Amino acid sequence: MRLVLVGPPGAGKGTQAAFLCERLGIPQISTGDMLRAAKAAGELAQEHVDLMAVGGLLPDEVVLALVAKRVEEPDCAPGFLLDGFPRTTPQAAGLDTVLAQHDLALNAVAALDIPEDLLIERAVLRRIDKRTGRIYHLKYNPPPAGAELEHRPDDREDVVRDRIATYRTMTADLLPFYAARGLLRRVDGVGSVEEVRGRVFAALGITD
Numbered sequence: 001m002r003l004v005l006v007g008p009p010g011a012g013k014g015t016q017a018a019f020l021c022e023r024l025g026i027p028q029i030s031t032g033d034m035l036r037a038a039k040a041a042g043e044l045a046q047e048h049v050d051l052m053a054v055g056g057l058l059p060d061e062v063v064l065a066l067v068a069k070r071v072e073e074p075d076c077a078p079g080f081l082l083d084g085f086p087r088t089t090p091q092a093a094g095l096d097t098v099l100a101q102h103d104l105a106l107n108a109v110a111a112l113d114i115p116e117d118l119l120i121e122r123a124v125l126r127r128i129d130k131r132t133g134r135i136y137h138l139k140y141n142p143p144p145a146g147a148e149l150e151h152r153p154d155d156r157e158d159v160v161r162d163r164i165a166t167y168r169t170m171t172a173d174l175l176p177f178y179a180a181r182g183l184l185r186r187v188d189g190v191g192s193v194e195e196v197r198g199r200v201f202a203a204l205g206i207t208d
Contacts, residue, residue, distance in 0.1 A: 001026065001079040002104060003204070004086070006174065007112030008167045009160070010119040011189050012196060016112065017083050019197050023206060027075045031085040034066045060091050068098045079107075089173040108204055109178040112189035112196070116164055123160045127151055 001024055007013045021028045035052065038044050048058050063085060071080060086092040099105055125138040127149040136143040143149060153159060178184040185203040189196055201208050 001107045001204070001206075002099070003079070003081045004106060004109040004178075005081055005083055005112075006087075006109065006171065007189060008114065008116075008119055009163045010122045011112040011114050012193070013083060013112060015193055016110075016197060016200050017081055020200065020204075020206075021081055023201070023208075024079060024081075026079040026081055028081050028083055029067070029070055029076075029085075030083050031063055031066070034070060035063070038066060060088075060094055063091070064094045064098055067095065068101070071099070071102060071104065087167075087170045087174065089177045092174060092177050106183055108185050109175075109183045110185045110187055110200055110203060111175055112187055112200075114189040118190065119164055120157060120160050123155045124157050126155045 003020065003026075005013050005017050005020070017028050020026075035044070035058065039049055039052065044052075044062075048062060051058060067082075067085065070076065082095075086095050096105070121139070122137070125140075127136050127138060127143060127147075128134070129136065129143060129147045130150045131148050136147070136149070154163075175184055175186075187196070187199045187203050191199075198208060
């Protein structure tokens with residue numbers, strides 16, 4: 001299967017992606033990982049390296065070229081799961097073109113739906129033990145007594161709200177784009193990890 005997994009920050013995409021890839025025997029393709037690898041290998045122009053250094057987004061054609069190269073690798077023969085890309089309609093259209101050039105097409109796009117207040121709660125109440133690096137949650141996975149807790153800047157409410165707003169803006173047209181093609185599978189992302197996994201698998205027609 002060739003899949004795209006989308007969802008806002010904190011939706012649990014990484015966890016569900018791991019379940020899918022293990023069950024289907026396909027690789028998870030993260031554009032972030034590909035960009036870092038291309039940078040380490042000296043395959044990116046200096047202007048793009050500089051742009052990454054300040055958190056900027058690279059041109060779509062650069063990312064699409066990396067995706068095109070990645071799907072040619074042998075481990076993608078049985079399929080792949082794209083995580084974090086595409087995020088916009090132009091990127092989605094570009095991905096369709098890249099895949100068509102390889103006589104491929106997506107099978108489905110799974111979108112995790114989670115209320116914004118829950119996303120904020122998941123992030124804002126997260127803490128890290130500075131001594132062990134272990135991550136806790138003040139409500140769902142409380143730390144033990146004596147833990148030296150740190151609240152990461154990325155988990156502060158104003159930052160989390162900005163990240164969610166950015167995601168909503170970027171992907172506003174993406175889900176309708178895939179829905180119009182009959183590829184979109186919306187999944188309720190509220191519940192235990194196992195419950196959500198079951199819904200994702202069912203939505204994609206995968207036996208657990």
